[in-house]
Amino acid sequence: MYGGGNVFEATKFDDLQAEDPVKLAEFEARIARGEKIEPNDWMPQLYRKQLIRMIEQHAHSEIIGALPEGTWITRAPGFRRKMAQMAKVQDEVGHAQLLYSAAETLGKSREQMLTDLINGKSKYSNVFNYPALTWADSNVISWLIDAGAIVNQMANARGSYGPYCRALDRICAEEAFHLKYGHDAVVHLATGTPKQREMVQAALNRWWPPIMTFFGPSDKMSTHTETLMRWKVKMASNDECRQQFLDMYVPKIWELGLTVPDPNLKKNAETGQWEFTEPDWDEFKRVINGDGPCNAERLAVRRTAEERGTWVRHALLNPKAKYVKPLA
Amino acid sequence: MNELALKDLLYKLADDQLILGHRNSEWTGFGPILEEDIAFSSMAQDKLGHSLAFYTLLHELGEAEPDTVAFTRNAEQFHNSQLVELPNGEYDFSLIRHFLYDNAEIIRFEMLSQSGYEPIAKVATKLKGEVKYHVLHANTWIKNLGASTEEAILRLQASLNEALPYALGMFEKSKYEQELIEAGVYAGEEAVKAEWLNRIQTVLAKTELKLPALESIEPVLGGRYGVHTEHLQPLLSEMSEVFDIDPTAEW
Numbered sequence: 001m002y003g004g005g006n007v008f009e010a011t012k013f014d015d016l017q018a019e020d021p022v023k024l025a026e027f028e029a030r031i032a033r034g035e036k037i038e039p040n041d042w043m044p045q046l047y048r049k050q051l052i053r054m055i056e057q058h059a060h061s062e063i064i065g066a067l068p069e070g071t072w073i074t075r076a077p078g079f080r081r082k083m084a085q086m087a088k089v090q091d092e093v094g095h096a097q098l099l100y101s102a103a104e105t106l107g108k109s110r111e112q113m114l115t116d117l118i119n120g121k122s123k124y125s126n127v128f129n130y131p132a133l134t135w136a137d138s139n140v141i142s143w144l145i146d147a148g149a150i151v152n153q154m155a156n157a158r159g160s161y162g163p164y165c166r167a168l169d170r171i172c173a174e175e176a177f178h179l180k181y182g183h184d185a186v187v188h189l190a191t192g193t194p195k196q197r198e199m200v201q202a203a204l205n206r207w208w209p210p211i212m213t214f215f216g217p218s219d220k221m222s223t224h225t226e227t228l229m230r231w232k233v234k235m236a237s238n239d240e241c242r243q244q245f246l247d248m249y250v251p252k253i254w255e256l257g258l259t260v261p262d263p264n265l266k267k268n269a270e271t272g273q274w275e276f277t278e279p280d281w282d283e284f285k286r287v288i289n290g291d292g293p294c295n296a297e298r299l300a301v302r303r304t305a306e307e308r309g310t311w312v313r314h315a316l317l318n319p320k321a322k323y324v325k326p327l328a
Numbered sequence: 329m330n331e332l333a334l335k336d337l338l339y340k341l342a343d344d345q346l347i348l349g350h351r352n353s354e355w356t357g358f359g360p361i362l363e364e365d366i367a368f369s370s371m372a373q374d375k376l377g378h379s380l381a382f383y384t385l386l387h388e389l390g391e392a393e394p395d396t397v398a399f400t401r402n403a404e405q406f407h408n409s410q411l412v413e414l415p416n417g418e419y420d421f422s423l424i425r426h427f428l429y430d431n432a433e434i435i436r437f438e439m440l441s442q443s444g445y446e447p448i449a450k451v452a453t454k455l456k457g458e459v460k461y462h463v464l465h466a467n468t469w470i471k472n473l474g475a476s477t478e479e480a481i482l483r484l485q486a487s488l489n490e491a492l493p494y495a496l497g498m499f500e501k502s503k504y505e506q507e508l509i510e511a512g513v514y515a516g517e518e519a520v521k522a523e524w525l526n527r528i529q530t531v532l533a534k535t536e537l538k539l540p541a542l543e544s545i546e547p548v549l550g551g552r553y554g555v556h557t558e559h560l561q562p563l564l565s566e567m568s569e570v571f572d573i574d575p576t577a578e579w
Contacts, residue, residue, distance in 0.1 A: 090369035309360025
C-alpha cells in the first residue's frame with residue numbers, strides 16, 4: 001500500500017548534462033511513443049536513480065504496512081475475518097517481494113534496500129508511522145488506505161518502466177480484493193451495535209488526517225517533477241490523486257452514516273474540486289523525518305526481524321552460486 | 329459409533345490446527361526472509377481452514393457454532409497437544425516444531441482418509457493434499473539448513489532436543505483410543521507414532537542432526553485432557569479480544 005508523494009528529489013538541469021544527447025533523445029522518443037523501458041535498455045542515470053528510490057519506497061511501504069494490520073491477525077474476531085486478515089497481510093508481504101525484485105533489476109540488491117530501510121536512509125509511506133489502536137483502525141486501513149493506494153498505483157501502472165508496471169498490475173488486482181474486504185468489514189461495524197459504530201467512527205477520526213496526507217504535499221509545495229512526468233516515472237500529481245480519492249470515497253463514507261472529521265470538507269459545485277482544511281504539513285514533515293508516534297517501533301520490529309534472520313540467510317548462501325538479477 | 333469418541337478425536341485435530349495456525353500467523357511481517365513470511369502465512373491459512381472443517385463436523389454432531397467453539401473456550405477446554413501452543417521462539421524452533429508436527433499430521437490425515445467414518449474420511453481426503461505441501465516445505469528446509477552452517481546445525485539440534493518431549497505428547501492416547509481403533513476410524517496413536525518416527529528419521533539422516541534416544545525422553549502429556557502450559561491462555565485471550573467486545577455482534 002503506497003500513496004506516493006514526497007518521494008522525489010528536485011531534478012537539476014545538471015543531472016542530464018552528462019548524458020549522451022542522442023541516446024537521451026531516443027529514450028525520450030520511446031517513452032513518448034508509449035513503449036516500456038526494460039532492465040537492459042539504455043536509460044539516463046537520473047531515471048534509474050529515481051525509479052530505484054520510488055520502487056524501493058513502495059516495497060518498504062508494503063512490509064512496514066504489514067505491521068499495523070498484522071497486529072490484528074491474532075485478534076481478528078471469528079474465522080471469516082481471521083482468515084481474510086491473514087490473507088490480506090500476506091498479500092502485502094508478497095507485494096514487497098515482487099517490488100524488491102522489480103527494483104533489483106535496476107541494480108540494487110534486496111539486502112541493500114533492507115539495510116537502508118533499517119538505518120533510516122530510505123523512507124516508506126508516512127501513514128504507517130501512526131498506530132492501529134483498535135480492530136476498527138485495521139478495517140479503516142484495509143478500506144481507505146488500500147483505496148488510496150489503488151488510485152496511486154493504477155496511475156503508476158501506466159508508467160514507463162516495464163518491470164514496475166507488470167508488478168503493479170498484479171498488485172492492483174489484489175488490492176481490489178483488499179478494498180472489498182475492508183469495505184465489508186467497515187460496513188459491518190458502521191451498521192452494527194452502538195459499540196461497533198462508536199469504534200469505527202473513532203478510527204475514522206484518527207485516520208482521516210493521515211489519509212489526507214497519504215498522497216504527499218500539495219502540488220503548490222512539491223518539488224518540480226516535470227522531467228519525471230515526461231519520463232512517465234511520476235504519472236499523476238499529488239493533488240490529482242487526492243481529488244480522485246475524495247471523489248470516489250467521501251460519498252461512500254457518508255453513505256454509511258459516518259462523519260468525516262473535517263467541517264470544511266465539501267465539493268465546490270462550480271470548480272468540481274473538493275475543498276478541505278489544509279492538512280498539517282509541518283506534522284507530516286516531522287513524522288516523515290522520524291518523529292512520529294510509531295517510527296521507532298516500526299523500524300525496531302524490522303531490525304529485530306532482520307537480525308534474528310541473519311543466521312538463516314547465511315546458512316542459505318551457496319558460495320558457488322552466481323548472483324542473478326530476478327526476471328521481472 | 330460412540331459419538332463421544334468421535335468428538336474427542338475431532339476436537340484434538342481441530343484444536344491442534346487452530347493453535348498452530350495461530351502461531352504460524354505470528355510470523356507474518358517477521359520472517360527471516362520474505363519468502364518464509366509468506367510460507368508460514370500460507371500454512372497458517374490452511375491450518376485455520378482445516379480447523380474450521382473439523383469444527384464444522386463437530387457442529388453437525390451437535391456442538392456449538394465453530395466461531396463459538398474456537399473463540400469462547402478456556403485453555404482447559406482445549407485438546408491440542410502442548411507442542412503447538414509453545415511460543416514461536418526463534419525461527420529454528422518454529423521450523424523444528426513445524427517439521428515434527430506436520431510429519432505426524434499427514435499420517436493422521438492419510439489414515440483418516442481411509443476411515444470407516446465417512447464424514448471424516450471425506451474431509452481428510454480433501455485436506456491431506458494441503459498438508460502434503462506443509463510436509464514438503466518442512467522437510468526441504470530441514471534438509472537444507474540441517475546440513476549447512478555450524479550455527480544453523482547447533483540451533484536446530486538444540487530446538488530438536490527441546491521440542492521432542494512435547495512432540496511425543498502429540499501421541500497421548502484418548503480414553504476412547506481402543507474404541508476408535510475397533511470401529512475402524514483410524515489405526516490409533518501408537519501406529520501414527522511408529523510411522524512418524526520412520527519418516528522423520530529418514531529426513532534427519534540426510535542432515536547433521538541427531539534424533540535423541542527416545543527411551544531417555546519423558547513425553548510431555550496432558551494436552552489432550554486440557555492440561556496446558558502457561559502459554560495457551562494468553563494466546564486464547566488475545567485471539568478472543570475483539571470477539572469478546574460483543575460475542576453476539578456480527579463482525
